[in-house]
Amino acid sequence: MSRYLTLSALAVLFLFPLVWSGYASLEEPANYLEMAQFGEGVGTYATNSLLVSVMTVAGTLIVSALGGYGFARFDFPGKNLLFLATLAILMVPYATILIPLYVLLGYIGLQNSLVGLSLVFVMFQLPFALFMMRNAFEALPRELEEAALVDGCGTFRAFTRILLQAVRPALITVGLFAFLASWNDFFAPLILLNDGASFTLPVAVVSMTQQTFGAIDYGMLQAGVMVMAFPCLILFIVLQRHYVRGFMSGALRG
Amino acid sequence: MTLTITRSGRRPAHSAPSARWRSRKVQGWLYAAPTAVIVGVLFIAPLVLVVWMSLNRWPLLGQATFNAPTNYVKIADNPLFVDAVLFTLKYTAITTVLLSAVALGLALLVQDRKPGIGFFRTAFFLPGAVGFAAAGLLFYGMLNNDFGPIDPMLQSLGITDEPVKWIGTPNMALFSTITLVIWRFAGFNMLILLTGLQAIPTEVYEAARSDGANRWQVFTKITLPLLRPTLALMLILSITGSLLAFDQFFVFTNGGPDNSTVSMVMVVYRDAFFRFDLGGAAALSVVLLVALVGLNTVMMRRLR
Numbered sequence: 001m002s003r004y005l006t007l008s009a010l011a012v013l014f015l016f017p018l019v020w021s022g023y024a025s026l027e028e029p030a031n032y033l034e035m036a037q038f039g040e041g042v043g044t045y046a047t048n049s050l051l052v053s054v055m056t057v058a059g060t061l062i063v064s065a066l067g068g069y070g071f072a073r074f075d076f077p078g079k080n081l082l083f084l085a086t087l088a089i090l091m092v093p094y095a096t097i098l099i100p101l102y103v104l105l106g107y108i109g110l111q112n113s114l115v116g117l118s119l120v121f122v123m124f125q126l127p128f129a130l131f132m133m134r135n136a137f138e139a140l141p142r143e144l145e146e147a148a149l150v151d152g153c154g155t156f157r158a159f160t161r162i163l164l165q166a167v168r169p170a171l172i173t174v175g176l177f178a179f180l181a182s183w184n185d186f187f188a189p190l191i192l193l194n195d196g197a198s199f200t201l202p203v204a205v206v207s208m209t210q211q212t213f214g215a216i217d218y219g220m221l222q223a224g225v226m227v228m229a230f231p232c233l234i235l236f237i238v239l240q241r242h243y244v245r246g247f248m249s250g251a252l253r254g
Numbered sequence: 255m256t257l258t259i260t261r262s263g264r265r266p267a268h269s270a271p272s273a274r275w276r277s278r279k280v281q282g283w284l285y286a287a288p289t290a291v292i293v294g295v296l297f298i299a300p301l302v303l304v305v306w307m308s309l310n311r312w313p314l315l316g317q318a319t320f321n322a323p324t325n326y327v328k329i330a331d332n333p334l335f336v337d338a339v340l341f342t343l344k345y346t347a348i349t350t351v352l353l354s355a356v357a358l359g360l361a362l363l364v365q366d367r368k369p370g371i372g373f374f375r376t377a378f379f380l381p382g383a384v385g386f387a388a389a390g391l392l393f394y395g396m397l398n399n400d401f402g403p404i405d406p407m408l409q410s411l412g413i414t415d416e417p418v419k420w421i422g423t424p425n426m427a428l429f430s431t432i433t434l435v436i437w438r439f440a441g442f443n444m445l446i447l448l449t450g451l452q453a454i455p456t457e458v459y460e461a462a463r464s465d466g467a468n469r470w471q472v473f474t475k476i477t478l479p480l481l482r483p484t485l486a487l488m489l490i491l492s493i494t495g496s497l498l499a500f501d502q503f504f505v506f507t508n509g510g511p512d513n514s515t516v517s518m519v520m521v522v523y524r525d526a527f528f529r530f531d532l533g534g535a536a537a538l539s540v541v542l543l544v545a546l547v548g549l550n551t552v553m554m555r556r557l558r
Contacts, residue, residue, distance in 0.1 A: 004370070007363055011377040017437065018380065020403055021392045067289035074282025082286060085293050092301065093498050093546045095519045096539040099526050100300035100307060108295075123296040130289060155281055184385025186501050191523070202387035206505050209394065218401040221391055228388040236383035240376065247445050 018229070025222040035223045038208060040197050042227065045204040048114060049183055052200055055118035056182035057175045060125045064174055065167070067126075068133025069159055073145070083134075089127045098191045105192060117192050117200075121182040129174045132249055136170035137163065172242045173249075180232055201228050308540045312533035314526070325537035334513065335521045335538065342518045346496035349432050353492055354485070356436055357443030362477075364444070365451045375448075379441030386438060390505030393434045397421065424514035427507045431515065435502055439495075443488050450484025451477070486557035493553070494546060518542060 025031050035042050070076075071083060101120055102111065110116030144166060148158035164171070186202040193199055199207070205224035209216055236243060309322035329335060364375050381389065396402045399417035408414045421427040454477065462472050478485075500519040503509055509516040516524075522542070526535035 003363065007374045010360070010363075011374055014378050014381060014437065014441070017392055017396055018384070020396060024395065024401075024403075063288040063292060066285045070282050070285025070289075074278055074285065076279045076282035076286065079282070079286070082290055082293065085298065086289060089293070089297055091547055091550055092297075093494065093543060095498050095500060095522065096543040096546075097297070097300045097304060099522065099532060099535050099539055100303040101296065102526075103307065103312075103532065104296075104300050104303055119292070120296060123292050126289065126292060180383065184388070186385065186387035186505070187519075190504075191527070202385055205391060206387055209391065209505075210508070218395045218398060222395050225388045225392045225395070229384040229392075232383040232385065233380060236380065237376065244445065247449050 018233070021222045021225050021229070024219060025226045028219050031217075031219040031223040034217065034220045035227070038220065038224075039204055040199075042201075042204075042224070044197060045199055045201045046227065048198060049200040049202075052114050052118050052121070052189075053179050053183045055115065056121040056125070057178045059118060059122040060129050060178040061171055061175055063122060064126060064129035064133045065164065065171065067130050068135075068167075069137050069163065071130070071134040072137035073155075083130075086130050087127050089123065094124060095187060098188060102191050111192070112194050112198055114193075114198060117189055118182070120188055120192065121178070121185065124188075125174075125178045125181060128177060128246070132170050132174050132246065133167065135249060136167040140166050169242065169245065172239065173246045176235065176239050176242055177246055179235065183232060184228070304536050304539050304543070307533055307536035310533050312531075312536065314530035314532055318533070321533070325533045326541075328534065329537060329541065332521070332534075334516060334524070335518070337513070338516045338518045338521045341514070341516065342497060342499065345428065345432070345499060345517070346493055348428075349435055349496045350489065350492045352432060353436055353439060353443060354488060356440045357447055357488065358485075360440060360444040361447035361451055365448060375441075375444075378444055381438050381440075382442040384438070386501040387505050389434060389438045390502055393430070393437075394506055397430060421507050422511060424511060427511060427515050431502050431506055434506060435496075439492075443492065446488045446491070447481065447484055450481045453484075454480045482557075486553075489557060490550065490553050494550060497546060497549075498542075 039045070067086075071079065098120075105111045105113070105116040105120075108116075110119070140163060144162060145155075145158050148162050149155070153161065184202065186206065189200045189203045193203065196204075201224070205221070205228060208221055208224060307318070308325050309320060310318040311321040311324070312318040360378050364371050364378070384392070397404055397420035399405055399420075404420075405414070405417045408418070409416075419426050420430045458476055458480070459472060462476055467475065498519050499517045500523065503515050503517050503520055504523075507515040509520055518538075519542070522535045522538045525531050525538060
């Protein structure tokens with residue numbers, strides 16, 4: 001019983017800030033109206049965030065599903081080298097390659113672009129995603145694929161028609177990690193986007209504390225926090241099982 | 255670390271026509287091609303570019319000119335960076351110790367599948383689903399003396415008499431930031447540890463108990479040693495993450511007061527976008543990169 005008392009006290013400590021933020025933002029419903037008009041309008045920033053997240057999730061799923069299948073079922077020269085190079089992304093501190101990425105995206109016309117930002121997020125997600133997807137495809141019985149091949153499908157049709165269905169849980173896990181990372185990230189958009197109209201939510205809402213002349217509107221700030229946090233809280237609660245599988249898979253160990 | 259590359263495309267030693275195998279090689283490459291492009295263009299190329307940039311005077315706008323090794327030499331003269339290194343190391347040490355202790359405590363409390371435990375696991379993890387920038391802004395409001403609820407609560411409980419300078423003094427700013435980081439990351443680390451705890455077979459515990467081991471002995475003689483690889487993973491992630499701290503200081507303390515909470519990555523950012531010196535920022539990046547890859551390699555060898 002004393003364990004449950006400790007747990008409950010701790011749960012209150014952990015949940016209190018979230019509950020308070022929700023309460024503080026709703027205390028004055030006008031907070032949300034003011035925020036809607038902040039800067040370019042919260043609608044613009046939320047749309048940017050959503051676009052980036054959707055592109056990141058789609059990009060990560062496509063690249064890692066194709067790659068995972070290739071790594072699980074085919075042998076080709078340079079296979080191990082490419083796999084190690086992908087995992088090496090985990091070893092290299094993310095903050096240290098954003099400055100050259102900023103310059104490099106300029107060379108290919110993707111500076112200050114939501115597409116460029118999404119591609120960078122896909123790259124950062126790739127080691128985890130590729131590892132998850134390769135393991136998922138390896139775990140499938142070969143008979144599944146062979147049956148499709150015997151039926152006259154090419155490997156690509158077998159892949160899209162049958163195998164993708166079979167690895168759906170892994171796809172959900174990879175997609176969830178990609179969404180949370182791209183929706184929440186602050187540092188990469190801060191560096192890679194430089195015009196207010198293309199800001200994502202975290203950059204825009206943080207700028208509320210740094211650009212307002214005079215007093216900071218704390219109520220509006222908490223409304224901003226809620227707009228950022230709410231989708232993640234809901235998604236996490238609904239897809240928790242899939243999130244935990246990401247941990248269990250050992251992919252973090254890379 | 256524990257990754258092994260398995261060769262899975264088993265090649266039958268007989269009967270496979272070589273043309274078919276060549277086509278499988280090509281197909282394999284086609285499936286892996288998007289990965290190769292992303293890794294090549296967005297990872298390998300910037301790694302090369304950052305080294306090249308660090309050897310040049312590289313203004314934010316305008317022409318780059320070769321000036322090696324000036325960018326590296328001037329790192330030693332950058333007092334902000336030297337202070338930031340010391341501050342970041344201190345922050346990393348304190349955060350890692352406290353975060354690991356809290357995460358281990360939480361993991362032990364929720365490791366058994368008892369009724370209601372799922373709720374507590376979710377409650378502890380939930381802050382981890384919130385972005386770090388949002389979490390920083392949440393604390394920024396919550397600890398504000400006029401707007402936040404914490405000061406009135408502490409005062410009505412008689413714990414403090416006057417508003418606390420949560421981010422107003424260097425030590426308090428560090429303390430508040432670490433509280434924020436523990437709140438945000440304890441659940442994440444708890445989940446990592448849970449994967450390790452659940453891999454320990456229950457028979458091992460039963461055997462120890464039947465040999466008359468008490469709880470403390472079970473914890474120190476069985477749980478901790480068997481949890482070592484998972485603890486090591488958590489420590490490595492926590493140390494690396496703390497050494498690269500940026501969001502929490504940029505959003506929550508803004509480096510203040512008096513530049514007392516400026517982390518190493520913040521100096522890189524300021525050099526690049528406030529002093530428009532991308533070459534200098536690249537040199538700092540290279541130093542951080544080499545130091546962290548080296549540190550990670552050593553830690554993986556030692557801790558495993």
